[in-house]
Amino acid sequence: MTSKTRKITGWVLSGLIGLMLFASAIDKIKGSEHALQMGTSFGISAETYTFLGCIEFLSVLLFLFQRSGVLGTLLLSSYLGGAIATHLQHQQNILFPMAIEAAVWITAIIRFPELTRRFGNPKSLNERTA
Structure with missing residues (x-):
C-alpha cells in the first residue's frame, strides 16, 4: 500500500469511527431516552452514564488528532474493553x-507507523535499543 493510499484509508476509517463514537458519546451526554434505558439495563445511573459519555468523547478526540492518536487508541481500547x-x-x-x-486497532495500525513497527517486527526494535 502506498503512503498516500495508507494515509487516505487511515483518515477515512478514523472519520467513520469518530462519527460513530461521537454519536454514541453525545447520546450519553444528552441523556437521551435510549441511552438512559441502556444505562438502566446495565445498572448504571444517569450521572455515571453521562460521565462515561464524556470519557468516550475525550478518547475519540485524542484518537482523531495525530499527535495524541496512540493515546486515544489505548483509551478507546480500554473503554471498549469495559463495554465488552x-x-x-x-x-x-x-x-x-x-x-x-x-x-479502532486496524485504523491505528494503518495511521501510526510506530505501531506497525512495534507489532510487526520486534527484531528491528531490539537492534535500535542495543
Missing part, C-alpha cells in the same frame, strides 16, 4: 463492541 465486559456480564451480544474495537 459489561455486555458479557449482562448476557448481551458482544459482537458490536468487539467489531468497533477491532476497527
Whole structure:
C-alpha cells in the first residue's frame, strides 16, 4: 500500500469511527431516552452514564488528532474493553463492541507507523535499543 493510499484509508476509517463514537458519546451526554434505558439495563445511573459519555468523547478526540492518536487508541481500547465486559456480564451480544474495537486497532495500525513497527517486527526494535 502506498503512503498516500495508507494515509487516505487511515483518515477515512478514523472519520467513520469518530462519527460513530461521537454519536454514541453525545447520546450519553444528552441523556437521551435510549441511552438512559441502556444505562438502566446495565445498572448504571444517569450521572455515571453521562460521565462515561464524556470519557468516550475525550478518547475519540485524542484518537482523531495525530499527535495524541496512540493515546486515544489505548483509551478507546480500554473503554471498549469495559463495554465488552459489561455486555458479557449482562448476557448481551458482544459482537458490536468487539467489531468497533477491532476497527479502532486496524485504523491505528494503518495511521501510526510506530505501531506497525512495534507489532510487526520486534527484531528491528531490539537492534535500535542495543
